[in-house]
Amino acid sequence: IACCVIFLGWFVSGTAMMYWRLPVFSAAERLATLPELSSERVRIDAAEAWGRTGEKGAPRAVVLTSLQGEPVYRFTAGGEGWITVSATDGRVRRRFRWEEAQGSVPVVAGNARWYLEETLKGPDQWTLSRIYEAHRPLYKVAVEDGAGTVLYVSSATGEVVNRTTTVSRWQGFVSAILHWIYPTVLRQFDEFWRQFVIWLSLLGCVMCVLGMAVGIWRSSPSRKYKMRDKGPTWSPYLGQKRWHHWGGLAFGLVTFTWALSGAFSLNPGRLSPGTGPTPAMEKLWSGGALKLEGARPEWPAGTREVEYRTYQGSTYYLFHAAGVPVQYSRQFDAEELLRLAERAMPGRRVTEKVQLADYDWYYYDLKTRKKNLPVWRLKFDDPEETWLYVDPKSGQIAARYEAASRRHRWLYHGLHSLDFPFLYLNRPWWDVIVIGLSLGGILLSWTGVWIGWQRVRQMARQRAAATRERERRGVPVAAMGTGD
Numbered sequence: 001i002a003c004c005v006i007f008l009g010w011f012v013s014g015t016a017m018m019y020w021r022l023p024v025f026s027a028a029e030r031l032a033t034l035p036e037l038s039s040e041r042v043r044i045d046a047a048e049a050w051g052r053t054g055e056k057g058a059p060r061a062v063v064l065t066s067l068q069g070e071p072v073y074r075f076t077a078g079g080e081g082w083i084t085v086s087a088t089d090g091r092v093r094r095r096f097r098w099e100e101a102q103g104s105v106p107v108v109a110g111n112a113r114w115y116l117e118e119t120l121k122g123p124d125q126w127t128l129s130r131i132y133e134a135h136r137p138l139y140k141v142a143v144e145d146g147a148g149t150v151l152y153v154s155s156a157t158g159e160v161v162n163r164t165t166t167v168s169r170w171q172g173f174v175s176a177i178l179h180w181i182y183p184t185v186l187r188q189f190d191e192f193w194r195q196f197v198i199w200l201s202l203l204g205c206v207m208c209v210l211g212m213a214v215g216i217w218r219s220s221p222s223r224k225y226k227m228r229d230k231g232p233t234w235s236p237y238l239g240q241k242r243w244h245h246w247g248g249l250a251f252g253l254v255t256f257t258w259a260l261s262g263a264f265s266l267n268p269g270r271l272s273p274g275t276g277p278t279p280a281m282e283k284l285w286s287g288g289a290l291k292l293e294g295a296r297p298e299w300p301a302g303t304r305e306v307e308y309r310t311y312q313g314s315t316y317y318l319f320h321a322a323g324v325p326v327q328y329s330r331q332f333d334a335e336e337l338l339r340l341a342e343r344a345m346p347g348r349r350v351t352e353k354v355q356l357a358d359y360d361w362y363y364y365d366l367k368t369r370k371k372n373l374p375v376w377r378l379k380f381d382d383p384e385e386t387w388l389y390v391d392p393k394s395g396q397i398a399a400r401y402e403a404a405s406r407r408h409r410w411l412y413h414g415l416h417s418l419d420f421p422f423l424y425l426n427r428p429w430w431d432v433i434v435i436g437l438s439l440g441g442i443l444l445s446w447t448g449v450w451i452g453w454q455r456v457r458q459m460a461r462q463r464a465a466a467t468r469e470r471e472r473r474g475v476p477v478a479a480m481g482t483g484d
Contacts, residue, residue, distance in 0.1 A: 001448075001456065003203065004449045005445075005449055006204070007259075007441070007448070008445035010262070012174070013175050014179055014438060016174045018434060018435070020174070022129075023165070025108075025161060031304050032322045034066045035069055037071060037303050038071070043087065044087060045296040048090070049075075049086075049087065050062075050075060053075065053085060058291070060078065061308070062076075062290065063307050066304070067157075067158055068107065070088060074157065098116060101139055101154070102153070103158075104158055105151060105160070108163060109149065114142060119139055126150075126152070126169065128182065128184060128188065132162070135152075138155065139152070139154075140152055149165050151163050197262070198268050202259075204255075208259060212249070212252040216249070218236055218237075220235075240447045241451055244447035247447060248444055251443070254437050254441065271404060272404055272408035277396075285396065286311065288310070288313050289310070290308060292315070306319060307320065311332070316328065316329045332395035337392055341376075344388070345382060345388070349380065352378070352379040354376070355374050355376050356374055360377065362401050363389045364421070385403040418433065418434055
């Protein structure tokens with residue numbers, strides 16, 4: 001009975017997740033709030049700014065961006081989080097008090113009135129993700145704009161890192177929070193939550209198998225059952241039980257596969273090694289630490305952020321503007337990239353090398369179709385059966401799939417999202433099929449909940465009737481034990 005309630009929530013929220021997720025302040029929205037970078041206001045280069053921090057060695061990452069209208073460098077140094085350095089006067093900041101950070105609020109809130117609601121040292125419902133850990137404590141700001149807007153401002157970078165509204169919070173609740181069983185009190189204990197969802201999903205799988213077994217056992221293709229009003233029939237049940245019987249036979253298998261793939265979404269047993277390049281590959285690609293000497297790029301008009309990268313020991317740049325694709329400061333030689341990919345797999349032979357003009361079953365973009373094309377796919381003869389996808393536009397390894405991660409892709413995404421190319425390339429057919437199957441799951445789950453509720457009511461009535469009978473007979477309540 002309890003699992004039927006959970007499955008009903010999963011099917012309803014899974015349908016909502018096709019279109020809604022947890023509210024986030026996306027990169028595109030953040031870029032839209034930033035001013036265009038002005039070379040006249042950038043008076044010191046990245047090397048000088050890094051020197052002002054007093055840190056040793058080289059930074060792990062560098063971004064030239066804006067904070068409260070002022071151009072700043074943002075450095076990542078080891079495990080110490082972010083260091084912000086003014087590109088105008090070299091002022092260094094590692095943490096932002098509320099008095100310093102509040103200047104970022106009007107950039108996002110506009111002319112609406114706002115006030116500091118509280119300072120969050122731990123997560124709330126909308127900042128549970130690990131991406132917010134380095135930003136804590138967060139300044140939670142309520143905006144009086146009629147939309148119920150709440151902003152979260154980082155004490156580490158002084159910028160707005162999340163924005164929610166009444167509508168987006170409601171959408172997030174009926175989609176991701178309900179589907180992932182994401183209440184704050186549970187989700188903040190990361191590993192406990194992970195194991196809880198995995199085992200709950202596997203318990204649901206057992207329930208599905210038992211239900212299908214009983215459903216098939218109680219079915220009669222020869223219509224041996226006799227009903228007073230219906231005559232010979234294939235099912236011994238009537239009403240909601242009949243609907244549940246029919247729903248289980250029709251949608252029990254897809255319910256099982258969705259529950260099973262839900263468990264695989266959390267990578268039980270760490271079966272998948274992931275799909276990103278290994279640290280050794282990243283080190284080979286970069287060619288060493290990030291070099292800032294003489295690094296003073298000239299960016300195109302409209303640029304709002306400059307990201308520093310290293311390729312084979314030389315620095316290049318990514319130029320981010322609002323509403324347009326990322327631009328790169330250099331072009332990459334495809335043959336050199338392919339040789340580098342082969343060096344990334346020492347002692348292994350390339351068994352296939354092909355340039356993909358369109359997505360395949362592993363390198364794809366279900367929602368936006370904005371992943372770079374073309375890409376090179378290289379297959380190797382190593383024991384893990386590694387495939388590397390090399391993007392000649394960004395000059396990076398776009399994805400790395402081993403046999404285990406390819407299996408996981410089907411056990412999770414394939415079974416859970418039904419992201420088969422013949423479906424997701426032909427929307428709205430994907431939407432129609434997934435919603436149709438979800439409605440079948442809702443029927444199955446709802447009838448289970450209804451039957452369960454009737455069972456609970458019946459038990460309660462029987463217990464109440466037994467209590468009244470004992471009281472009528474004058475039997476003391478204390479004497480009412482299990483042997484009665």
